[in-house]
Amino acid sequence: MSNIENKSHNSPAIPGMTDEGEKLATEQVQDDTIRVEKKTVDTSRAGRPTSYKVEDFAELTGREEDWRFTPLKRLGGLHTDALTGQGVDISVSAPDSVSVETVNRDDSRIGSAGIPEDRVAANAWSSFSEATVITVGQEDELDQHIALQIQGTSMEPTAQHIVVETKPFSKAVVALRHAGSAVVSQNVEFKVGDSSSLTVVSVQEWNDDAIHASAQYAKLGRDARFKHINISLGGNLVRVTPSTKFSAPGAETEMYGLYFVDAGQHIESRLFVDHSVPNCKSRVTYKGALQGRNAHSVWVGDVLIGKDAEGTDTYELNRNLILEDGPRADSVPNLEIETGLIDGAGHASTTGQLDDEHLWYLQARGIPEAEARRLVVRGFLNEIIQQIHIPELEEKLMDALEEELALSNN
Amino acid sequence: MSTLEIKDLHVSVILDDENSKPILKGVNLTINSGEIHAIMGPNGSGKSTLASTIAGHPKYRVDSGEILLDGEDVTEMSVDERARAGLFLAMQYPVEIPGVTMSNFLRSAKTAIDGEAPSLRTWTKDVKEAMGELKIDPDFIARNVNEGFSGGEKKRHEILQLELLKPKFGILDETDSGLDVDALKIVSEGVNRAHQNNDMGVLLITHYTRILRYIKPEFVHVFVDGHMVDQGGPELADRLEEEGYVSYIGK
Ligand SMILES: Nc1ncnc2c1ncn2[C@@H]1O[C@H](COP(=O)(O)OP(=O)(O)O)[C@@H](O)[C@H]1O
Ligand SMILES: [Mg+2]
Numbered sequence: 001m002s003n004i005e006n007k008s009h010n011s012p013a014i015p016g017m018t019d020e021g022e023k024l025a026t027e028q029v030q031d032d033t034i035r036v037e038k039k040t041v042d043t044s045r046a047g048r049p050t051s052y053k054v055e056d057f058a059e060l061t062g063r064e065e066d067w068r069f070t071p072l073k074r075l076g077g078l079h080t081d082a083l084t085g086q087g088v089d090i091s092v093s094a095p096d097s098v099s100v101e102t103v104n105r106d107d108s109r110i111g112s113a114g115i116p117e118d119r120v121a122a123n124a125w126s127s128f129s130e131a132t133v134i135t136v137g138q139e140d141e142l143d144q145h146i147a148l149q150i151q152g153t154s155m156e157p158t159a160q161h162i163v164v165e166t167k168p169f170s171k172a173v174v175a176l177r178h179a180g181s182a183v184v185s186q187n188v189e190f191k192v193g194d195s196s197s198l199t200v201v202s203v204q205e206w207n208d209d210a211i212h213a214s215a216q217y218a219k220l221g222r223d224a225r226f227k228h229i230n231i232s233l234g235g236n237l238v239r240v241t242p243s244t245k246f247s248a249p250g251a252e253t254e255m256y257g258l259y260f261v262d263a264g265q266h267i268e269s270r271l272f273v274d275h276s277v278p279n280c281k282s283r284v285t286y287k288g289a290l291q292g293r294n295a296h297s298v299w300v301g302d303v304l305i306g307k308d309a310e311g312t313d314t315y316e317l318n319r320n321l322i323l324e325d326g327p328r329a330d331s332v333p334n335l336e337i338e339t340g341l342i343d344g345a346g347h348a349s350t351t352g353q354l355d356d357e358h359l360w361y362l363q364a365r366g367i368p369e370a371e372a373r374r375l376v377v378r379g380f381l382n383e384i385i386q387q388i389h390i391p392e393l394e395e396k397l398m399d400a401l402e403e404e405l406a407l408s409n410n
Numbered sequence: 411m412s413t414l415e416i417k418d419l420h421v422s423v424i425l426d427d428e429n430s431k432p433i434l435k436g437v438n439l440t441i442n443s444g445e446i447h448a449i450m451g452p453n454g455s456g457k458s459t460l461a462s463t464i465a466g467h468p469k470y471r472v473d474s475g476e477i478l479l480d481g482e483d484v485t486e487m488s489v490d491e492r493a494r495a496g497l498f499l500a501m502q503y504p505v506e507i508p509g510v511t512m513s514n515f516l517r518s519a520k521t522a523i524d525g526e527a528p529s530l531r532t533w534t535k536d537v538k539e540a541m542g543e544l545k546i547d548p549d550f551i552a553r554n555v556n557e558g559f560s561g562g563e564k565k566r567h568e569i570l571q572l573e574l575l576k577p578k579f580g581i582l583d584e585t586d587s588g589l590d591v592d593a594l595k596i597v598s599e600g601v602n603r604a605h606q607n608n609d610m611g612v613l614l615i616t617h618y619t620r621i622l623r624y625i626k627p628e629f630v631h632v633f634v635d636g637h638m639v640d641q642g643g644p645e646l647a648d649r650l651e652e653e654g655y656v657s658y659i660g661k
Contacts, residue, residue: 356468357505358505358507360489360505361501361505361555362507362510362515362518362519363489364465364466364489364499365490365515365519365522365523365571366494366522366523366575367490367518367519368490368522369488369490371518375510375514375515375518376507376510378510379508379509379510379554380508380509381509382509383509
């Protein structure tokens with residue numbers, strides 16, 4: 001295991017936020033504190049049960065490893081009720097060459113990239129009646145993105161299923177935008193064909209009452225490129241679980257995330273990168289800002305490097321910025337390594353407050369404190385927005401962030 | 411014509427919630443627009459403390475005395491108010507700010523200081539020109555504030571800001587340290603330009619006499635153990651060059 005590099009003590013993006021932040025975190029465990037845990041491997045991610053059927057999963061108690069941070073009471077029945085509602089509308093706009101279909105649940109393409117790993121996802125899988133299937137043909141390099149608008153219309157518990165496939169040597173960008181009010185559990189499958197490239201932007205800008213669980217599965221073919229950008233801003237409880245599975249060597253995944261959590265919101269991101277084949281690369285970068293009482297973020301990053309995954313190169317990072325007293329940020333990086341023959345593996349997790357020296361420098365140049373704070377937070381989150389490369393969406397999100405920042409009483 | 415007056419200033423550095431340590435022990439100094447004053451003193455004598463206190467760093471507490479800018483007590487003002495009132499500190503250790511580009515930062519600062527956004531066309535031209543004169547690579551405008559800059563690059567960017575923001579008084583805290591001769595000349599020329607073009611008063615804080623070959627002070631103050639122990643004209647700097655601070659220490 002000599003060439004495993006633990007980069008946990010890398011230089012921080014915000015000075016003073018690394019080691020001290022972590023220490024601070026584990027030492028004070030009270031209500032409005034910052035918690036960072038480094039789990040030693042006890043419950044291996046490899047052994048987690050998978051099934052398409054809800055009955056194969058035990059009823060949730062809240063003590064399960066993957067539910068221990070989630071307030072089940074606020075799940076709106078997604079884990080207990082039949083998800084037979086029609087609470088979301090989906091509309092797709094795509095270039096002409098793209099195939100967009102609505103299919104029955106027995107369509108052969110369903111299940112080609114994912115299988116649920118928890119009860120809420122399996123509940124949706126057991127319940128949905130129709131799925132949206134989007135296919136980008138072989139060698140088709142799209143110059144316009146595919147836009148999916150998912151609009152919540154009622155609070156009946158609802159299941160949704162979406163499949164996106166990029167055939168070999170194709171290139172596509174897909175934006176999923178969630179808005180309105182809904183109680184929805186969703187399975188979204190991305191089958192990324194050999195040597196194809198898929199970028200997915202999933203934006204959760206729900207109303208304040210929405211409850212959303214989203215299992216997003218990517219299965220990558222040989223030499224495929226996948227980029228996933230997960231942006232959670234609005235909603236009462238939003239739990240997104242993006243995963244990447246490599247099915248053949250030479251593929252790369254980049255998974256980015258941004259969350260801005262306000263008073264009373266629960267925003268959870270659980271990542272899983274499954275390196276089971278050789279010579280694949282993964283990068284995970286999630287950043288969050290929190291403000292207000294009982295704002296709660298959860299970030300869990302599971303990376304599993306199997307015994308055959310020689311030449312793996314992986315790094316995952318989560319940074320949280322607490323803007324005022326009251327929020328709680330849980331951050332759990334978890335790296336399991338079963339082979340020593342890898343190129344690199346590391347993780348870093350920091351949770352801290354705005355750096356006084358940054359504010360001092362900006363104020364010393366005449367910039368008022370409130371604006372200085374906004375500049376620094378915007379800068380902190382901008383790294384993720386810049387990954388999108390859809391100008392009108394970037395602009396909308398920057399505006400949404402400005403609104404969030406205007407809310408803070410700083 | 412503006413005046414910066416420091417009267418019997420006593421300052422402590424705040425160490426933690428309970429402890430502080432007195433550093434400045436009665437500093438007196440008056441600078442008028444267009445004057446250049448050098449403050450010279452050994453390491454640890456409190457020069458940076460004086461500079462940071464004038465600019466309002468929260469780590470330093472004024473125990474007694476006054477800092478007056480045209481008769482107004484700046485110790486009552488916030489850090490940004492002082493900057494907008496016309497004080498500028500070129501820092502000994504400029505701060506790196508991730509995610510905030512130089513271009514965004516400079517425009518925000520200029521807008522804050524002037525009270526209105528600069529006209530885009532003249533601003534772009536001014537920035538380009540000032541960067542050119544300071545031999546700053548144009549690419550730096552897109553980089554994050556001070557992030558990954560070398561020591562010399564950081565100092566040049568401090569002077570870039572000094573030239574663009576046009577303060578009434580520039581306080582330069584060891585701007586010369588860590589610069590090679592070429593960079594020292596470039597930076598000094600920048601200070602001299604700001605001095606001439608804007609009738610800026612200069613408080614040049616330094617440990618070495620080297621920079622005084624390029625920036626010519628009319629007044630030289632010797633600073634030891636938290637206060638001025640001697641003052642004179644440029645000839646005093648020459649004497650310090652030869653004799654060092656030995657004769658002042660322990661007095
Ligand atoms: N943050 C601090 N914590 C502890 N001591 C400090 C701090 N800042 C300054 N000091 C002390 O104050 C004195 C003056 O420091 P400084 O103003 O930096 O001097 P100079 O700039 O002349 O080298 C020194 O003895 C230094 O150790
Ligand atoms: Mg100093």
